[in-house]
Structures are given as structure tokens and as C-alpha cells.
């Protein structure tokens with residue numbers, strides 16, 4: 001090759017990162033790794049081992065222990081034992097351990113990066129520059145929260161022993177996302193890495209030993225799905241944190257239902273990458289590279305659906321094809337390689353199968369002219385155009401380097417297409433018009449929105465899904481709530497006086513003989529069944545009748561609530577507050593009547609409860625325009641807006657005690673946050689709620705915003721839990737019902753909040769949090 005030719009083509013030479021340090025580390029362990037339990041290495045009870053391979057060349061790397069249920073039990077016991085003292089360890093001391101972890105990870109950054117690349121097949125450029133620095137950042141950031149926990153999370157304590165199950169796509173990073181907040185908040189953990197990628201977790205276990213972390217605070221057990229299932233089912237575990245596929249997430253939701261275990265799920269996605277005609281196309285093309293070819297597309301929030309405005313579609317595709325032609329697929333240890341190896345043959349086959357399906361369903365396939373290496377597990381970057389919105393490749397998570405492109409004409413159509421998915425993990429929006437970008441950001445249903453950027457992550461910013469992408473957040477202050485529970489109750493705003501039955505005033509008026517109707521879509525309607533049910537006072541005297549609602553009534557109510565949602569969501573906080581104040585005003589007009597009704601149903605002091613309810617309505621109104629987000633402090637030139645948003649259509653099954661106060665505290669707070677509701681009053685005291693709709697009718701509350709269905713609690717709860725258009729469910733009732741709703745809600749992964757049937761109502765801060773979900777909008781800047 002002449003010098004001129006060389007200058008013209010500038011071909012890449014090999015630039016390999018040396019793997020020896022990582023291979024030496026494996027060799028130092030004689031190629032075999034045991035389980036890390038109670039600070040020591042232990043052989044698995046079964047004496048079974050499995051091999052972890054290098055996906056780039058299919059060569060074995062090491063043998064790893066297969067943990068059985070007996071080993072899981074040992075690990076949980078060790079974590080429980082350690083919890084007794086770790087949970088009492090001062091925040092400052094925990095901060096020091098987390099700080100030491102961060103420092104050690106930085107000191108061993110190269111070893112970690114190489115080991116991760118060997119085990120996972122992702123390019124060294126990514127492990128070195130993205131995964132490992134972010135891991136260290138997570139430990140530093142959460143060291144800070146350990147330090148601040150006492151003052152900033154006063155009244156909260158650790159949950160207990162946490163079982164954590166992570167996938168293979170970001171092995172060490174997912175470990176950090178799970179372990180750092182758990183330890184910071186005083187929990188102990190048992191973590192199961194993915195079968196394909198256990199090695200960096202084992203190196204991390206060594207670091208725990210080196211820094212003198214008390215035994216049992218972190219336990220690492222390797223194994224397969226059976227090991228994960230044993231951890232999920234172990235009765236000694238107080239919380240499960242899972243990242244992985246929606247299918248396994250659904251199994252875990254069902255397995256933990258009713259067990260009282262706290263649960264957070266970070267699941268799959270089919271994230272839209274929306275490009276408007278005024279976008280900077282060259283930047284958008286680089287964005288696409290990052291969105292779908294980062295980590296071989298094996299990213300839960302990968303921008304796998306390109307939605308591009310029709311007027312610029314061909315231009316964008318041409319630029320994209322030119323860029324794809326220049327991408328380099330190959331040895332992940334080569335520092336000049338863009339796309340590494342797919343994790344395993346099974347994943348490669350899944351990608352090939354879905355690509356074939358795309359072709360069969362009529363989409364146009366394009367791949368670069370060059371071939372990927374024949375040895376190892378590689379797949380070329382792939383672009384599909386002319387993709388139909390309902391086709392398999394537009395709907396299913398491929399988890400590979402495959403982009404499905406669709407076009408739109410208007411911003412409304414872009415939003416509709418973006419939301420045309422069962423997932424809701426992330427979205428990326430490209431436009432030079434910030435008004436348009438922010439307007440669209442508020443309408444896309446996803447936990448993270450990146451504007452003119454993509455795949456930005458930081459410990460300070462929460463990450464997690466809407467819909468079937470799961471629930472719970474990781475990162476930011478919002479991520480900490482997953483690892484704490486209330487310890488001391490804040491003093492109640494106002495005690496309800498007259499608790500004794502003796503204080504029960506005699507009913508001043510005879511019961512009114514009428515059957516209260518349901519309240520759906522702003523109208524009083526008869527129940528579909530035509531049946532009613534008698535309501536009794538505490539001495540079993542009949543005091544009235546309410547309609548016996550059924551599945552059809554619930555479906556009608558959900559439809560009404562869905563229809564009202566968009567405009568209620570957009571109603572300003574100020575106007576929502578005005579409506580809630582108006583409710584209070586009209587309720588106070590009828591205070592005596594409500595007090596009588598409460599006394600009649602519950603035998604409690606009705607006047608005090610009405611007063612408390614009025615106060616609660618005022619509180620909800622006050623928060624309607626004051627429950628604000630924050631701007632996260634992410635370390636680039638960027639504002640990350642963490643915005644609390646309503647969840648959507650909510651079902652609320654009310655507790656038995658304090659029927660009016662429960663409505664004011666729970667339903668009014670959920671309304672104040674912009675949700676629309678289907679409320680099922682307690683079967684013991686439904687008449688307060690049916691009286692309440694007369695207050696609603698005179699208070700300007702838009703039709704469909706607040707719907708009320710009376711009937712059998714668990715029957716209606718099950719229908720609400722199974723309904724795919726209900727986004728969240730609060731269930732106050734007996735513990736058997738908790739399992740019922742949690743299990744039934746696995747269909748669309750709706751958020752559930754289970755509460756006791758009676759006793760004090762939850763505090764306001766928790767109620768506000770349960771009524772909202774946080775969306776992070778990243779807005780980088782720079783002229």
C-alpha cells in the first residue's frame with residue numbers, strides 16, 4: 001500500500017487491550033470460583049459447577065459454583081445475622097465502607113473493565129469509559145446518602161435482607177445500582193448475578209473482603225434461574241430487587257404476591273427515538289448509534305424504535321446507512337471496535353428469528369456491506385424501514401443491534417406511535433424547538449426522557465419504568481425509597497376523638513330508605529346487576545342499601561376515568577386546588593349530616609372525623625400546586641428535570657375505619673396529583689361515599705375524574721387489578737386480599753399499594769409518593 005493510498009483509506013490497525021491481568025486473576029483462583037457467603041468462600045452444597053464462556057470466541061473462562069436452595073438459605077441466614085448490627089451501624093460508618101468500595105473499584109478499574117469485556121463481550125471502550133466509571137460514581141453517590149440518611153430520611157429505616165437478581169447486559173453496573181443504595185440505607189444483601197456473567201461480581205466480593213466489610217453484609221451466590229427463584233421464594237427475604245425480562249418479572253410478581261415482600265422490577269422496553277424535521281440530523285444519527293448499537297443493542301432502554309418525521313425520513317435513513325457502513329464489529333478487546341459480541345448463541349438465535357419475522361411481515365431490511373467475524377457470537381447493525389406499527393419487530397423487545405424505523409407526520413401522531421407499546425422505560429426526543437421537545441416529553445409515557453441525547457445515566461438521576469417496564473426507581477433520592485420503610489410514625493395531625501362505643505350518639509334521624517346508586521362518568525347510575533346490598537350499623541341493624549357493582553360497572557368506571565385523565569392531568573395545579581377547596585366548602589355545609597352518617601355506620605365521633613376530613617382536603621389542595629420535582633445534579637453540562645407525574649387511572653379500595661377521612665386523605669391526594677379514580681368504598685361503611693357524590697356533583701369536579709362503585713371488595717379489587725387500563729391500585733383490606741391484588745396486577749405490571757383494612761391511615765408523604773411517578777428529562781446544553 002502506497003503512502004497516498006494509506007492517507008486516503010486510513011485503515012484501522014489492531015489496538016488490543018491486554019487481557020493478561022484478568023486471565024491471571026482467574027488463574028490465581030485455579031479457574032474455579034466458590035460462593036461468597038458470610039464473608040467467606042464456600043463450595044456449593046450440590047458440588048455442581050457451570051462454565052462461563054467468552055462470547056467473542058466461545059472459549060471457557062472459568063468454572064462457577066451452582067448455588068442450590070440450601071446455599072440460598074445459608075446466604076439469607078448470613079445476611080439476617082449481619083443485619084442485626086449493620087442496620088444499627090452509624091450512617092457515617094456505612095458511608096466509609098461505600099466510599100472504600102468506590103475507591104477500590106477505581107484502583108482496579110482496568111482489571112474490572114477487561115474482565116467484564118471478556119465475560120460479556122461488550123467493547124472495552126464501553127466497559128472502560130462507561131460501565132466502570134459509573135459503578136464507582138454509584139458507590140460515591142450513595143456513600144453520601146448513607147451519611148445523610150439520618151437527617152434526610154428521618155423516620156425511615158432499612159427494609160432488612162434484600163434479595164437482588166441481575167441480568168447479563170451490564171453485570172457490574174447492575175450490581176452497583178442494587179448494592180450501593182441497599183447498603184447505604186442499612187440493608188444487607190444476597191445478590192445473584194446472571195449465569196452468563198458472574199465474574200465481575202466475584203471480583204467485587206473480593207473487594208468486600210479487602211475493605212473489611214462485616215461478614216454477611218454482602219453475599220454473592222452464583223447460579224441459574226432456579227437459584228434466582230429460590231431467592232425470591234425464601235421466607236427470610238424482606239425485599240426483592242430484580243432487573244431482567246418482563247416474563248421473569250411477571251413470575252416474580254406472582255411469587256411474591258401476598259408475602260409482604262417489598263418488590264422493585266426493572267424490566268424490558270421498546271423505547272422510541274423520535275426525530276422531528278427540525279432536528280440536527282447529524283447529531284441525531286450519532287444519537288441512534290448510541291441508542292441501538294451501544295452494548296450491541298442489549299440495553300433495556302435501547303432506542304429500538306426510530307420514529308422519524310416523514311419529510312426528512314429518506315434523508316435520515318441515507319445518513320444512517322452511511323454511518324452504519326463505517327461501524328466496526330469485532331474483537332471486543334480492540335479499542336477501536338464499536339460493536340462487540342452478542343452474549344450467547346441463544347440470544348443470537350433470538351435476534352435472527354425476530355429479524356426473519358420482520359422480513360416476513362414486509363419490512364425492508366438493510367445491513368452494511370461488510371461481514372461480521374465468522375467465529376464467535378456477532379451480529380451486524382441492522383435497519384428496518386417501512387415497519388408497520390403493529391408488526392412484531394415494532395412491538396417485541398429484540399435485545400440486539402436491530403432498529404425498526406417508522407414515520408409520522410405530526411407531533412400528535414409521534415406521541416401516539418411512541419406510546420403504542422406495552423412498555424414505558426425511556427424515550428429520546430430530537431428537535432431544535434425546545435417547546436416542542438418538552439411538550440412531547442410530558443406526553444410520552446416513560447420513566448426517562450432524553451432530549452437531544454440518549455442513554456445518559458447517572459447515580460443522581462432515577463431510572464425505572466412505566467407500565468410493563470416495571471416499577472420502582474434506581475438512582476437519585478427516589479431510588480432510596482425502595483430500600484427503606486417507615487420506622488416511627490409522625491404524630492397524627494388530629495386525633496379522632498370519641499373512640500369508645502359508649503360515646504356513640506343515637507341516630508338523630510331514622511335511616512333514609514333509599515338505595516344509593518353508583519357514580520360513574522359524573523352521573524348516578526344503577527348497578528348493572530340491578531342488585532343491592534344492605535348496610536348495617538355496628539349492632540347489625542340495617543341502615544341503608546347500596547348497589548352491588550360488578551365487573552361491567554368497574555369496566556364502565558375505568559373507561560370514564562380514562563376518558564377524563566388527559567384533561568385532568570393537564571388541569572393546572574392551581575385549578576385542581578380550587579376544585580378541592582370547593583369540595584371542602586360544600587362538605588362543610590353538610591358537616592352535621594356527614595357526622596351523623598359516620599356515627600351511624602362506625603359508632604365513632606363523626607363530627608371530629610368531618611373536621612379531620614376538611615383539614616385533609618385543604619392539605620390535598622395545598623399540595624396540588626406544590627408537589628414539585630427536583631433538578632438532579634448530573635455531572636455533565638445538563639439539566640436533569642425529575643418531574644413527578646400522575647400515574648394515570650387509579651383504583652382505590654378504601655379501608656374500613658374513618659370512611660370520610662380515608663376518602664379525603666387517599667382519594668383527594670391522588671386527585672390532587674392529577675390521577676383519575678375508580679373508588680370502591682369499604683363494604684362496612686359505604687354510605688359516606690355514596691353521600692359524598694352529592695358533594696362531588698356540586699363541586700365542579702369534571703365528569704369521570706372521580707367514579708364510585710360499591711359492592712364486594714375483593715371481587716371488585718380483582719377486576720380492577722386485572723384491568724389493563726388501570727395503572728395503579730391501592731388496596732386497603734385483609735391480608736389475603738393483598739396476595740389477590742398483587743398477583744392479579746401482574747398482567748400489565750400496575751403499581752400496587754397494599755394497606756391494612758383498619759388502623760391509622762398512611763402518612764401524607766408516602767401517599768403523595770404513591771400517587772406519582774418520577775420522570776427524568778435530560779436536557780444537555782452547550783453552545
Ligand code: NDP
Pocket residue numbers: 165166167168169192193194195196223224225226227228229230232243244245246248249251252266267268269299300347350397398399
Ligand atoms: P432473565 O430475565 O431470564 O434473567 C435475569 C436474571 O433473572 C438472571 O440472573 C436470571 O438467571 C434470573 N432468573 C431467571 N429465571 C428466574 C426465575 N424464575 N426467578 C428468579 N430469577 C430468575 O433474562 P435472560 O437472561 O434469560 O434474557 C432473556 C431475555 O430477556 C433477553 O433476550 C432480553 O430480551 C431480556 N432481557 C432484558 C433485560 C433488561 O434489562 N430489560 C436484561 C436481560 C435480558 P440466569 O442468568 O441464570 O438465567
